Each structure stands twice: as C-alpha cells, then as structure tokens.
Amino acid sequence: MQSIIRGKYVITRALDRHGWEQIEDGAVLQKDGVIAAIGRFEDLARQNPETSVIGTGNEVLLPGFVNGHHHVGLTPLQLGSPDMPLELWFATRMVTRDVDLYLDTLYSAFEMIASGITTVQHIHGWMPGRLPEVEASADQVIAAYEAIGMRVSYCFALRDQNHLVYESNEDFLARVPDDVKPLLAKYFDRFQLGAEEAIELFGHLHGKHQAKERVKIQLAPANLHWCSDRALEMLAETSERYDAPLHMHLVETAYQKEYARRRGGGTALDYIARFGLLGPKLTLGHGVWLSEGDIERIAETGTCICHNCSSNFRLRSGVAPLNRFEAKGINVAIGIDEAGINDDRDMLQEMRMVLRAHREPGMDDSVPTPAQVFRMATEGGAMTTPYGSTLGRLEVGRGADMVLIDWRQVSYPYLDREVPVLDAVIQRAKTEGVNTVMVAGEVVYQGGRFTKVDRDAALGQISDLLSRELSESEKDRRRLSKAVLPHMRAFYEGYIDPEGHVPFYRQSARF
Ligand SMILES: [Zn+2]
The missing domain is CATH 3.20.20.140 (Metal-dependent hydrolases)
Structure with a gap:
C-alpha cells in the first residue's frame, strides 16, 4: 500500500529556534505506513506513476x-x-x-x-x-x-x-x-x-x-x-x-x-x-x-x-x-x-x-x-x-503520520508574501482548515469526516447514555464532593505560608 501526499508547502522539521526545512510544491511517498521518499511532487509523481495522490497541491503538509x-x-x-x-x-x-x-x-x-x-x-x-x-x-x-x-x-x-x-x-x-x-x-x-x-x-x-x-x-x-x-x-x-x-x-x-x-x-x-x-x-x-x-x-x-x-x-x-x-x-x-x-x-x-x-x-x-x-x-x-x-518528522524511515492544512484557510483573502509559511500556520490555522489526517499511511480523517468511525452515531450514543438519571453511586459522590470540600480547604490553609500567598509568575529567574 503506497501513496503520494503532496503539499504546496511541505514542512518536514524544525531546524532551530528560527529555522525549519520547507519544500515548495513538495511531496512525501509512503509505503506501508513508513515514509519512503521526500522531494518535489513532480519528481515523485513521475517516478511512481501508478501511485494515488492525496492532497490537491493547495495545502501545507506537516508531520502529525x-x-x-x-x-x-x-x-x-x-x-x-x-x-x-x-x-x-x-x-x-x-x-x-x-x-x-x-x-x-x-x-x-x-x-x-x-x-x-x-x-x-x-x-x-x-x-x-x-x-x-x-x-x-x-x-x-x-x-x-x-x-x-x-x-x-x-x-x-x-x-x-x-x-x-x-x-x-x-x-x-x-x-x-x-x-x-x-x-x-x-x-x-x-x-x-x-x-x-x-x-x-x-x-x-x-x-x-x-x-x-x-x-x-x-x-x-x-x-x-x-x-x-x-x-x-x-x-x-x-x-x-x-x-x-x-x-x-x-x-x-x-x-x-x-x-x-x-x-x-x-x-x-x-x-x-x-x-x-x-x-x-x-x-x-x-x-x-x-x-x-x-x-x-x-x-x-x-x-x-x-x-x-x-x-x-x-x-x-x-x-x-x-x-x-x-x-x-x-x-x-x-x-x-x-x-x-x-x-x-x-x-x-x-x-x-x-x-x-x-x-x-x-x-x-x-x-x-x-x-x-x-x-x-x-x-x-x-x-x-x-x-x-x-515519529515527529517527515523523514525517510519514520512513520507516515501527517496533516494537510488548507493554505487558503490560512492565507485568504490576503497574506503578505513575506510572512513565513510556518509563522502563518502556527498563528492562523484553525481546525476547519485541517483537510486530511493520516496515521501510518492510512487516511483517518478527510473533509470533516472520520473514515473508520461514525462520529454522529458515537455522539448520539453518548448523549443517550448520559441522559439517564444519576446512579446511586453518582449521587453519593456529589454529596461527598460538597461535604468534603471545606475540609480539603482547611487542610491546605497555611500549608505554604500563613497567609496562603502563592507567588504567581515565575517565568524568569532574571527578575
Ligand atoms: Zn495531568
């Protein structure tokens, strides 16, 4: 089982605090759930003519x-x-x-x-x-x-x-x-x-x-x-x-x-x-x-x-x-x-x-x-x-876990050309832009639909199950929760300092 996953931009991994590896009009070839090749879409498509292609070429392809x-x-x-x-x-x-x-x-x-x-x-x-x-x-x-x-x-x-x-x-x-x-x-x-x-x-x-x-x-x-x-x-x-x-x-x-x-x-x-x-x-x-x-x-x-x-x-x-x-x-x-x-x-x-x-x-x-x-x-x-x-990178030999995010959702109606692709994705991508999710070479989510499980049916079952009355054990726990709370509060009174002050921000050791 193999497929080519293409992206307008393929982001394979972070290099350092400011850099990452990015391929324009790129693609990943996966075979049996493992990444077999990465390169330009044109090249991979030519070398593997019978292979099905996932992605329209208008998405950003990232590791899952x-x-x-x-x-x-x-x-x-x-x-x-x-x-x-x-x-x-x-x-x-x-x-x-x-x-x-x-x-x-x-x-x-x-x-x-x-x-x-x-x-x-x-x-x-x-x-x-x-x-x-x-x-x-x-x-x-x-x-x-x-x-x-x-x-x-x-x-x-x-x-x-x-x-x-x-x-x-x-x-x-x-x-x-x-x-x-x-x-x-x-x-x-x-x-x-x-x-x-x-x-x-x-x-x-x-x-x-x-x-x-x-x-x-x-x-x-x-x-x-x-x-x-x-x-x-x-x-x-x-x-x-x-x-x-x-x-x-x-x-x-x-x-x-x-x-x-x-x-x-x-x-x-x-x-x-x-x-x-x-x-x-x-x-x-x-x-x-x-x-x-x-x-x-x-x-x-x-x-x-x-x-x-x-x-x-x-x-x-x-x-x-x-x-x-x-x-x-x-x-x-x-x-x-x-x-x-x-x-x-x-x-x-x-x-x-x-x-x-x-x-x-x-x-x-x-x-x-x-x-x-x-x-x-x-x-x-x-x-x-x-x-x-x-896992974790788009790299030959690693698991084929990937996400395709619609570049239009990120960049339409306008995005300045100088905004780096990854900056735009991290700051602007929303779940409605997530087009396709692949795990081990298998598409598990595409176009808002889960391919292996019926979401509506599962949500309906959850709703039905929880519409029942509280059980005796659930009622007991509600009673206990209310009864025990003041005693827990009392236990922690003065635990740190007599006034109970906790220093809030300690992000930096410099100040
Ligand atoms: Zn936790």
Whole structure:
C-alpha cells in the first residue's frame, strides 16, 4: 500500500529556534505506513506513476502532532466539575459521571484528530476496582484508539497513597466529621489497585499490545504524593527491565513543592532522583515549580518535560518557566491535559497558547518562536513516548503520520508574501482548515469526516447514555464532593505560608 501526499508547502522539521526545512510544491511517498521518499511532487509523481495522490497541491503538509499529556474524553466541565485550584479540584472531580470508556475515548479522539493530532500520550487514572476491572477499562480505551486509527502511548497512572489530599487516607479520614466518614471511606475503597497490581497490569498490557504498530504501553508514576517509596522503586525497576518510558506529574503546583520539602527535605526532583528515575526515559508533566537547580539537573540528565499550558492556567497552577527549559536545551512536549482553554482538545489552539503565554517583557531573543512550538508539538512530543525518533518528522524511515492544512484557510483573502509559511500556520490555522489526517499511511480523517468511525452515531450514543438519571453511586459522590470540600480547604490553609500567598509568575529567574 503506497501513496503520494503532496503539499504546496511541505514542512518536514524544525531546524532551530528560527529555522525549519520547507519544500515548495513538495511531496512525501509512503509505503506501508513508513515514509519512503521526500522531494518535489513532480519528481515523485513521475517516478511512481501508478501511485494515488492525496492532497490537491493547495495545502501545507506537516508531520502529525503529538498530544503529550491526556487523560479523559468528555471534559470535567462537561461532566459537572468546574475549574478550581488543582488541590480542591480533586473534590469537584468526584462529581464526574460514569461514562462508557470506549465512547468517551472516541469523543476526545474526534477533537484531537480534527486538530491534526496523530499520537496521544493517554495517562489513564482513577479507575475503580481491582486488576481485572482496571484491565478491562484499559482495553476499552485502547480499543477506541485502534478503531479510529490513532496512535496511542497508553499508561495507567499508579497511585498507591494519599488519594485526596497530601496526607494518608487514614489521617484525612480522621479529620472529617463523623457524618462524612462513611461516604469518604467508601470513596477510598473504590481505588484498590496497589503498586504490585499496577505493575502486573503494565505487564499484561505490554504483552498484549506492545507489538502493535499504533499501540505502545509505558509507565506512569501519577505524582510524588501519590506514590509510596516502594511504588517508585518498582516503577524504576520495571522501566529498566522493559526499557519503558515513564510520564510523571511533578510540581504542578506550589503546594506540591511544599509537599516534597516536607517528605524529603529537598525538591520533588531530588526525591525521585534517589530512585534513579532521571534520564531521557522520564518525562515530567507540568514542572511549573521546578527550581533553577532542578532545571539544571533535568538538562544534564536528558530528562524531558511536558508543558501543559492551558491546564496550568485553568487550575491556577502558575506559569511554567518554559523559556528556561528551552534555553537549557531540555526536550519539551506539549500536553493539552484534561482540556485546553476552549474546553476542547485543539492542538492548533494550544500551540498558540504556548507561543503567547511566555512573552516576557524585553527585547532579547528568548521567547518562544513558531519553529520552537512546532518542534515541541511534533518531535518534542514523540520523544516522550515509546515511539521516540520513529515519529515527529517527515523523514525517510519514520512513520507516515501527517496533516494537510488548507493554505487558503490560512492565507485568504490576503497574506503578505513575506510572512513565513510556518509563522502563518502556527498563528492562523484553525481546525476547519485541517483537510486530511493520516496515521501510518492510512487516511483517518478527510473533509470533516472520520473514515473508520461514525462520529454522529458515537455522539448520539453518548448523549443517550448520559441522559439517564444519576446512579446511586453518582449521587453519593456529589454529596461527598460538597461535604468534603471545606475540609480539603482547611487542610491546605497555611500549608505554604500563613497567609496562603502563592507567588504567581515565575517565568524568569532574571527578575
Ligand atoms: Zn495531568
């Protein structure tokens, strides 16, 4: 199976902060899902006369985007959970309804693919039950990605302690009034998968899926406060044994920075370094509150960071020091996390967020450029998944994951000829301009239609399923969410400083 994908402009990869490789009237030849040649359309078409051509020659052809950090389908807001400071959001998140995981996964996959995302890091968490139930849930999520044709790096987030606040479940249970205790205890009982079983789950999933072209399995320590020392040891050992990457939320908020200080006397990064976790196989999600010393150490060890820009705004986590990460040459991915600023999963929008959110005052050349943001959204993201350097660029030998964006949407009715193509795409491309999305040589989306799954039917099913009355368990969680919130708030009172002030912007170490 081979095809030629043509573009008025073919952008193959970023070269540096201001440069990228661009071919005018170019094309890519893919054979069996792998890029076999790149060059001028005229030449490739002449050399391969029988080969079908995708694209009209009026589009921009780019590598497919990688969403480096994703969790759920329908957004928390859609399911009744408003944005809150992260630590309190864990209470309002309880109200989210029980969903059909297959349909739920399709829901966000529709949004991702329609914005040009071809690979997702799906960090699954909060699945009730023991190993058989959690494994069945994982298989439903993976099956949805396989059905729609998207590439997934799946990981189940290991949490074996401190499920609701930054202390043990028992200690927090002791803090709440007697009438709240039974509901809270019942809630804690839902999440029974311990570290041993979570590792066993990884083994099962790895065995079943790792050999597949579009599915890979990796590890996810959920966050420092959620992992016991024993869990961190087991994760490090398992990563070593399977050569499996890990993705870990770390210092998303100032409260987490303080938690690490209380637990280990240093930074969160210092703590996980004791387990040998730092290195190119580890990606840190968020990293908003890393210290200068941490950033140095991340750069030295080749550890990666996933920047979740919209999420950091929505949950009041702060502004990550992205310009410092970039100046140090750290590999950065972009993650849309629960949902972006428009409450959806739109990578074109998220790239603009990343481009704009770090424009520190001044005239020096230190703020994100379109080429940098493009790199983060493509090969930067790929490097944080098990696919690594097999994706992320249009390069011979890499996977044929591509997006065609209508140049007319970007440039009509007028665009000055001196505006560089990539600058225009990053700043002006919208999802309605996404014409065609290809994964492993297969067109999965074209002209607003998914080729393998019926979007209207899936949305109709979701609507029908969620129009039912709340179940008893859903009602219990709503009651608990309201009852427990003031006690969570009380737990964090004075946690950082007596007035609860959190310094907000720490983008730059210079001021
Ligand atoms: Zn997350």
